[in-house]
Amino acid sequence: MTTFLSHLTLPEAVFNSAPASILLPIALGSVVGWTTRPKDTKRTYFTWKQPPLRPPPWLFGPVWTVLYGMMGYAAYRAVTLGTSPLNSPATIAAANHGATLYTIQLGLNMAWMPLFFGLRRPIEATVDVVAMLGTNAYLAWLWGTQVDATAGWLLVPYVAWLSFATYLSAGVGYLNDWDLSDKPDVGGAKKL
Template identity: 35%
Template sequence: MPSFMKLIVAVILTVGIGSLGGIFTATEVGTWYAGLQKPSFNPPSWLFAPVWTLLYLLMGISVYLVWKQPPSPARRMATGVFIVQFVFNFLWSFIFFKLHLIGWALAEIIVMWVLILITIVLFARLSRTAAWLLVPYLAWVSFATVLTAAIYKLNT
C-alpha cells in the first residue's frame, strides 16, 4: 500500500473509531452526566469533541509513522500495544457514560494511561516524531484521570 494511503487509512480509522465512542454515549452527556456533581476544573462539555478530534488526528498520524517503518518485531509490538490502548480508550466511554460505573472507569483509565505511556516508549524506538505526537494524548488522559477521580469522589 502506498505511504499516502497508509496515512489516510490510519487517520480515518483513529478519528472514525474514536468518534464512535462519543457518538454512542452523546445522550448520556446531556442527561446522566449533567446531573453529576463535578469539580470546579471540569471543562465545558463543548470542549471535549474538538479536543478528542485533534487527539485522534494526532494518534492517526503517529500510528502511520510507525506503520510505514519496515516490518519488524518492534513495529508489530508497538502497533499491538497501540491497538490495545485504543480499545481501552474506546471502552472507557461505555464504562463511564453508558454503564455509569465511575469507579471502574477510573480503574480502566489508569490502565489506559499506562498503556499509552508504553506505546510512547515503543513508538520512540521506531519514530521519535510518532512518540511526541502522542504526548498531548497522554497529557489529556492524565487530566481525564484526575477529573474521573474527582467525579468519583464527589458522587460516591
C-alpha cells in the same frame, strides 16, 4: 513485555495507509460518542458533582478529534517507518510490539465512554483510563526512543490529556461516592 500479537493487532493495511490510520480512531470515537446519546450525556455531565477544572462539555469533541488524528498519524509513522526491511530486527520488533499496544489502547479508549456514561461504572471507567494512560505512556516511550521520535512526540498530548481524563474520571467517581446510578432519595426524588 508484550510482543506482537497478530490476533490483537489492527490489520497491516490500516497502519500502511495514512488516511485509514488517521480516520479509523476518529470514526470509532465518533460512533462511540454518538451511541452514548450525546444529549443525555451532556445533561448527565451537569448533574454529577465535578472536580475543579472540569472543561465545558463542548470541548471534548474537538479535543478528542484532534487527539485521535494525532494518534492515528503516530501509528502510521511508527509502523510504516519502523517495519521497513532496512531497519534492524530490534526496530521492527518495537514497531510491531507498538502496533499491538496501540490496538489494545484503542479498544480501552472505546470502552471508557460506555463504561462511564452508559453503564455508569466510575470505578471500572477509572481503571480503564489508568490502563490507557500507562499503555500510552509506554507506547510514546517505545515508539519515540526505538522507532520514530516524531511518532513518540505525537502521542505526548494524548498522554497529557489522558492524565487529565484520569483526574476527571476519578474526581467524578470520588465526589459522587463512586455511584453514578439513578437512585431515588428518601423523599422519592431522583438522585443523580
